Amino acid sequence: MSLRAFHLLxxxxxxxxxxxxxxxxxxxxxMEAGLGYAAAAVAAMAAGAGLAAYGAAFRRKTRSx
Numbered sequence: 001m002s003l004r005a006f007h008l009l010x011x012x013x014x015x016x017x018x019x020x021x022x023x024x025x026x027x028x029x030x031m032e033a034g035l036g037y038a039a040a041a042v043a044a045m046a047a048g049a050g051l052a053a054y055g056a057a058f059r060r061k062t063r064s065x
Contacts, residue, residue, distance in 0.1 A: 004062050011055040018048035 001009075022044035029037035
């Protein structure tokens with residue numbers, strides 16, 4: 001497995017983990033209505049979107065490698 005492929009795999013797994021965390025935090029927010037859970041969910045979704053954008057840019061930049 002090349003370093004590029006490993007990097008892309010790591011980004012995909014990180015996006016999945018951040019979205020899973022956001023879903024968990026939203027579930028906790030619905031049960032307990034703590035503002036910290038809502039903030040964590042929003043931050044995790046933003047991190048997931050940022051990682052997805054980074055992954056797309058990385059893939060585009062390293063396409064010729």
